[in-house]
Every structure is written in C-alpha cells, then in structure tokens.
Amino acid sequence: MFDLTGKCALVTGASGGIGGEIAKTLHAAGAVVGLSGTRVEPLEALAAELGDRAFVLPCNLSDADAVSGLVKQAVEAMGSVDILVNNAGITRDNLFMRMSDEEWQSVIDVNLTATFKLCKSALRGMMKARWGRIINISSVVGATGNPGQGNYAASKAGVIGMSKSLAYEVASRGITVNAVAPGFITTAMTDKLTDEQKSGILTQVPAGRMGDASEIAAAVLYLASPEAAYVTGSTLHVNGGMAMF
C-alpha cells in the first residue's frame, strides 16, 4: 500500500522538522523528492541521508521571483512534479493591537501567497499528466484561532479555503488538493517552549502528549498515494483530539 515509485514530490520547508520527515516518508515510499528550503546545509544533510532520488532545491519563499522559478527548477531536476507539499511556513506572533503591517504581510506572503503560486505553477504539468496530488499544510490554529497569531491563523485558514476552491476546479483532471492541519507537534519551534507552557498546552490535548512529525508525514503520505484518489478538498486534522471537526 502507498507505493509512490515513479512519482516526483516537491516538499517546501524540508529543512524543518515536519518538512524533513515528510520528505523522508515520501522517499521511503519510493518517490523522487525535491527538498526545498531556505537553509542549504540541513537540506544537503538530508539529501545525503536519503541517497538516491533526492535533490536539493534551495528557495526563499519570501522572494517572489524565487517562488516562480522553484517548480521549473524542480521539473528540471526530477523530470516532473507529481506531488506538491506546501509545508513551509513562518510565524511572526504579536498581539493584534501591536501587530505591524510588515508582520502581517510577511506571514501572508510566505504561508499563503507562496502556496498559491507554487500550486499554480505545478498544476500545468499535473493537468497534462491527468494525475497530481497537492497537499497544503495548514494548522489547527487556522480552524480555531489563537491569541497572538492573527496573521498566522488567517494564513492557515486561507490555505484551507484556497485548497477547497482549487480542489473543485481540478478534480475532473485526476488532481486532488487536500490540507493537513497539525496540532502541537514536537519540533525545534516547540522545543523553545518552557515546561510550564508545554504542560499548559497538553491540558487541551485529549491524547495527553505532543504529536510527532512522523504522524504528520503519515497523513501526507496517505493523501499523496494513489489510494487517496477519491479524497479531495478535505482537511485532515492531526492533533490528538485537541480540536474535533
């Protein structure tokens, strides 16, 4: 089950904890993977660990020109982009009353606008191939909101609405578009939280623990697989029961 042999997957934010795990999981299922991210060093380390079928494609998603070139680069390296995982994301938390236009815009640019552009440019090849999988990483916060994250929550809710709209448009072409919404996952980002903060968060998680990046990667693998051909426009919540929909 879930065999991705012969498929080429582009994963953004692959230098981060969740993105790296997604790339590893798709690779283990047989896919060729394009590892995109801003930090080249971890990308190269990951590519070296994976060995064959891995390409490093550095890209800063806050640079609009670089975003437009990324899919082209990926196609040149891998031959096609059959699976696109928009995982890259940033936070610039601040109280709403204190949030600057720049804090708002930079988060929207990377989390939402870059996702839009990458979807758009990857679609061309998918339409021709009559097969494609787009998986956009949203967040539980996109559905529930979170104090201090007005910009982030807006971008992640935007990703869900955008994915659904696109899912309507391209379903007849064998292309599915879905979102995965992680809850609290152990990553470098959450390692910075104090024990007190962590236990505060865990009181809201029925599963009583943080999630692991591999649990997000497994959800992505399912949605990327041929078996998930009839699943489109959905949001898969992976959050230990923290919010149920």
Add this chain to the structure above:
Amino acid sequence: MSDVADRVKKIVVEHLGVEEEKVTENASFIDDLGADSLDTVELVMAFEEEFGIEIPDDAAETIQTFGDAVKFIKEAS
C-alpha cells in the same frame, strides 16, 4: 488553410474530441465545441507548447473561438 490553422485545429480536435468539420472560423470553444472553462485553459497551454510562445492570462481570456486562436498565434509567432 494555413499551416498554423491546421496545427491549431489538430490540437482542438484531439483535446475536445470533436469532429474536424465542426472546428470552423467562428466556432466558440465553449458554446459550440463543448469545452468547459478548464478545457480552454488547457487548450491555451497546448498552443503555447506547440508554437513555443507565451500567451499571457489577459490575452488568453480573449481567445474564445478557433479563429481567435489562429489569429493570436499568427501575430505572436
């Protein structure tokens, strides 16, 4: 009929699965040839590849009929 028109017609016939006789100068892709809006996007993509040209989004929207497509491509290439 010019070479461009022949090549455009071939793409339209293949993509939309219509009979060649139906692809006339004033035949509208959507109203006469049964295309949906996404088909027109795909046709434009196919024209771009066949003729090695770039058709910007605002120009693509003006290409409604077979004749429009031939005219645009002749001017662009």
